[in-house]
Amino acid sequence: MTMDTQKLLRALPKTDELLRRDDLSALAVTVPRAVVTDAVRDAVDSVREAILSGEAPAFDADSIANDAIARATDRMLPSLRPVINATGIIVHTNLGRSRLSEDALRAVVEVAGNYSTLEYDVATGERGSRHAHVERLICELTGAEAAMAVNNNAAAVLLAIAGLAARKEAIVSRGQQVEIGGSFRIPDVMRQSGAKMVEVGATNKTHLADYENAITPKTGLLLKVHSSNFRVVGFTETVSLEDLVALGAKHAVPVYEDQGSGVLIDLAPYGLPDEPTVRSSIEAGVDVVSVSGDKLLGGPQAGILAGKKAVIDRLKKHPLARALRLDKMTLAALEATLRLYLDPARALREIPTLRMLTETPECVATRALKLVDDIIAATGDAMWVAAMPDVSRAGGGALPLADIPTTIVTMSPRTMSANDLESALRLGNPTIVARIRDGRVVLDPRTLAPHEADLVVARLAEIASGE
Numbered sequence: 001m002t003m004d005t006q007k008l009l010r011a012l013p014k015t016d017e018l019l020r021r022d023d024l025s026a027l028a029v030t031v032p033r034a035v036v037t038d039a040v041r042d043a044v045d046s047v048r049e050a051i052l053s054g055e056a057p058a059f060d061a062d063s064i065a066n067d068a069i070a071r072a073t074d075r076m077l078p079s080l081r082p083v084i085n086a087t088g089i090i091v092h093t094n095l096g097r098s099r100l101s102e103d104a105l106r107a108v109v110e111v112a113g114n115y116s117t118l119e120y121d122v123a124t125g126e127r128g129s130r131h132a133h134v135e136r137l138i139c140e141l142t143g144a145e146a147a148m149a150v151n152n153n154a155a156a157v158l159l160a161i162a163g164l165a166a167r168k169e170a171i172v173s174r175g176q177q178v179e180i181g182g183s184f185r186i187p188d189v190m191r192q193s194g195a196k197m198v199e200v201g202a203t204n205k206t207h208l209a210d211y212e213n214a215i216t217p218k219t220g221l222l223l224k225v226h227s228s229n230f231r232v233v234g235f236t237e238t239v240s241l242e243d244l245v246a247l248g249a250k251h252a253v254p255v256y257e258d259q260g261s262g263v264l265i266d267l268a269p270y271g272l273p274d275e276p277t278v279r280s281s282i283e284a285g286v287d288v289v290s291v292s293g294d295k296l297l298g299g300p301q302a303g304i305l306a307g308k309k310a311v312i313d314r315l316k317k318h319p320l321a322r323a324l325r326l327d328k329m330t331l332a333a334l335e336a337t338l339r340l341y342l343d344p345a346r347a348l349r350e351i352p353t354l355r356m357l358t359e360t361p362e363c364v365a366t367r368a369l370k371l372v373d374d375i376i377a378a379t380g381d382a383m384w385v386a387a388m389p390d391v392s393r394a395g396g397g398a399l400p401l402a403d404i405p406t407t408i409v410t411m412s413p414r415t416m417s418a419n420d421l422e423s424a425l426r427l428g429n430p431t432i433v434a435r436i437r438d439g440r441v442v443l444d445p446r447t448l449a450p451h452e453a454d455l456v457v458a459r460l461a462e463i464a465s466g467e
Ligand SMILES: *Cc1c(COP(=O)(O)O)cnc(C)c1O
Pocket: 152, 153, 154, 155, 157, 178, 180, 225, 226, 227, 228, 229, 258, 259, 260, 261, 291, 292, 293, 294, 302, 303, 396, 397
């Protein structure tokens, strides 16, 4: 060890001394003492390692204390925390899919902070059913006889197939061997459910006769999986739900449709592609249909099963139903979200996913132009800023072909790369998720609430001033 190294090591401040500093004692009021102590040790250690590896780092007690404060603050930052979604992808699975309505948020807080009617029947003073909170609403909104909700739609698929076709055969078209993402594949779920999958037809075409020829005494289920996250186009043919229902009735085999997206009101009048609603499947006579709660429905993560009373009653009693059941916070959010649908105009206004999906291109354009002005006012000549037409996406494996017209804001910083600007937005506080395209950073106001647009502008001002 050289003399210099020894001198530097001796100059390192002691942990105890550092902890007595005003700034670090003040931090210990809000941050647990053990976290502050660890952060101070880590800050000193990192300088010590630099010295031992032969560097000659510049340091003093202030710089080490600042590093410790940064480390301690970072450790207290929640890992699961809000971000600002400027991508224009509305149901962004990695960013938590749907944000909840004000009503749903209030319901979660009320139920989570108090004892509740979760499984308590106020009228009789006896044990109630947790399904009761959403069943009537789902039935009213879809025309189903009975309904229940589980942890997510993947759980609904597992429960429906296990409940109706375990140790039997389930017939599904080769064109519907869907992978939903995160390696969730229909054939794998079937295997877990104990049903034997019988594939019929070809990838692009399946005929009613393909199903009929596959029916045997062992058949327990006819399964239709909605291609919610892809489209087979061109020379294609699928069997309609009505025809499948008629075939099921003829052979006394139940029909289950995994519909995916969860559309409760017709979105076609708002320029979005025709997606089947849950009601349309119930009206077609399906025995049971399942959808996600947090895709186009705009509620919390959940899987909704709706259909014939005898089938739903059977699924409610299945042992898996207990393992897959919903938590009270989710139930509260789901009930509040569903209640908004009783007035469709209100649902479109107050459920963020529906509001963002149906905001007119003119409104988004107005917000984009304001964002451009605000960014220029806040950042001076630090970047070229422009508005231009583009498309937003529904995301979340929903409405895959829908181009939702939008106006984006593009930024080309003059003194840094687009990649550096994108990462500065992502790594700062708040976390802002933007896209890069053609060497520019892109913001889509469609997924930005007005107060979030202001936060983005404030953060861009910081970045432009070199913070
Ligand atoms: C999204 C989707 C699922 C999975 O739903 P989760 O709620 O994410 O579990 C299953 N089937 C289809 C057709 C889907 O689109």
